[in-house]
Each structure stands twice: as structure tokens, then as C-alpha cells.
Amino acid sequence: MDTLNFNDVFKSSILEKTSSFSIVDSLIGLLVAFLVGFFIYFVYKRTFTGVIYSHTFNLSLIIMSMATALIIIGISSNVLLSLGMVGALSIVRFRTPIKDPIDIVYLFWAIVSGILCGAGFIILVIVGSILIGAVLMIFGNKIKVENPYLLVIRYNQAAIENSLEHVISENVRKHTIKSKSVMPGNDYEITYEIRVKEKDMSFIDNISDMEGIKSAIMLSYDGNFTA
Template identity: 30%
Template structure:
């Protein structure tokens, strides 16, 4: 593969590629991006737009690196600026962020001409993702649920629901507390395991009676979260 693409390198300088050489590198980056995107779709919850972006991202990174004519520092600066668009628009999960850096890294490796290395590491990292997905490594218990409760600021949240948790849950863990509605309310997030799933409505009703009928949300926890019971 390396000898094939070396034919596209112009004879002027080592850092300059002909237009066909650049297209060749970009096509390889696109193929590897497809592999990365398929792995993303097969190993967890998927987003259509994000899966498509993973195909395009290595190509864009590769083109940017080639456009700066081998100046690695300038290329990384421009690519870093582009990557901020993702994080400013929507906070992704750690898995999404990992795939972003994966795709960017492969694009950079393709741009410097190490096509074989890019292919090897794409396959290796994708295989690792597939193995971890099949083995369900570090996945949360499917019986765990996230419970979000809103309470007025005049209530002490430290032990207000302990008796209800003792009655309805096997285990409970306080994950976070944050202020909301201009500081007039608190939003408390717990990770719980119910003793009996059929009693979920009773738990929510009892909580609503105690928090003044403010918002209560209970649902399956995000499997990508690291906080487990």
C-alpha cells in the first residue's frame, strides 16, 4: 500500500504531495472512517448524525494536515479549533468523545503518510471496542435506575428521603446535587435499585407528597456513567 501511494508523491520536496496523492490519502482516511463509524454503531447507542460525522472527520483532519504542507504544529492547532465545535454545541458522552479523538488521530496518521500504521491501529482499536461491548465490560446493572428529584430550597435534602429509600429500595446512592430555577430549588440525582419494580409508582407518589409535588423523574440509568452502586 505504501509503495502504491508513494507514486503520487511529487518529486519536488518530501513534504509536498501531488493532488492525486492528497486524494489517495483522503480516500484511505474515508475508508478507515467508515470502519470507525460501523464500530461505533455496533458497540452502543448510536446517533445518525454522529455516525456520519465519524466518516467525514478523518478526511477533514487529513485534508487540513495536508493543506498546511507538513507543518505539524499549525495543523494540530487548526484541527483542535475545529474539534471545539463539537464540544461547544453539545456535551457528548465519554464514548462519543473517545471516538472523536480516535477519528482525528487516524486522520493525522493518514496525513503524514503512515497508511499501513493507520490501518493497523484502526482495526486494533475497533476490535478492542467490539470485545468490550460483547463482554459487557463495566456495564451498569440493568436493574439500576436514575432518580431525579426537585425540592424547594428550604428543605434539607441530606436525609429527607432516607426512610422512603429504606422502604422501597435495596440500595441508593446520592450522585449529585445542583441548584436550579435561579437558586430557588435543588435538583438531586440518585442511583437506586428497587426491591420491587411494581412499587415504583408508590415510591414516586410518596416522594411527590414530600417535595411539594415538584418534578420527579425516574428512568434507566445511562450505561456509560461510571458511578455505580
């Protein structure tokens, strides 16, 4: 009959679990995750075309890649731990708004790279990251997309609309009325989506000089305009 002794009660399984994975492989996975994350950092910085560049967001891509790799390395040899990790992560809520869809692409890229590094698919993550980075660099820097402008005009005479339409039609390539509203004091406000001719915006001065025009404002518009 086996007897339970003092050593059996206080026996720790930490060393047994530590020996179940390779420290060298773990260090290689984390190192590759850092290098791939730094590559993502570089590509994001070179291809950023937004209004305000966020260094903290870009830095978080490196940390996210390494942290994801660390999680995958930890749960790869323990099914129960993997189930517990999934349950723990399911209650996490990220409340930081992501306004630009391309930022979601970079986040997904960093997470996928971390998963592949943690799982040991080093060649796959390197080749895939090079191809993805090349596509983003080519399409982000070489192909320029012309964004329209919003022209917001405030005036106090309804009869001026025909003259205003004529001036805009002669000076822009394309225009569309987005909204029109009546302001307090019988003022009117109309918003056009326009595409200018070869960056020529001098016509806005002519509009401002027209009788009855109270203000004329032109804004760069990328499709996410909020008042």
C-alpha cells in the same frame, strides 16, 4: 546580464508545486481515510448507548478523517504552508457541546486516523483502527454497566420521611439522598440516588399510594443529570 521578460513576470508555480507530491499516493491516502472513517462510523453506530443517536455526528467522523488526511497531504511538502495552516486552525472555535466523553474518543480517533493516512502510515492506521474498534465493540456491547436511578419525591408532611425511608430501604439495594428542599406552600422535595433489585420498580406505586405523597418520579441517571 539576465533580462526579465514577459513570461518570467506571469510565470505560475502551480505546476511546480503539483509535481512535488504524488497524485497516486494522495488518492490512496484519501481512500484509506474514507475506509477507516467508515469503519469508525460502523463501530460508533453499533456501540452507541446514549439517549438520541445523531446520524450527522457519526457522518462527520468520516468527513473529519478525510479532511484531516487532505490537510496533512497538502502541508507535508511545504513547511511555510504547514505553519500557516496551524495559525489558521488556531482561530477556529467549535461551540457544539460534547456531553458524552466517548464522543470525544471517536473524534480523536477520526483525527488521528486522518493524520496517519495523510502521512502515509497506512499499515499503522489499519492495524490501530482494528484494535481500537475491537476494544470498543467488546467493552461497549459485552460489559453492561448498571446506571443508577434518580427518585424524586414530593410530599407535604415532614413526618412521612421515616416511613418513606423504610419503604425505600426494603425495596432497593442501595440508596443515597442527593438533595432535599422545601418548596412553596410547605411542600418538601427529596431526591434519592437508588439502585434497584433486578429491574424491580413496582415499589414506586406503593410510594405514590402513601398518604401525603404528591408525586414520585423515577429517572434514569448516567451521572450528567441537569435540572
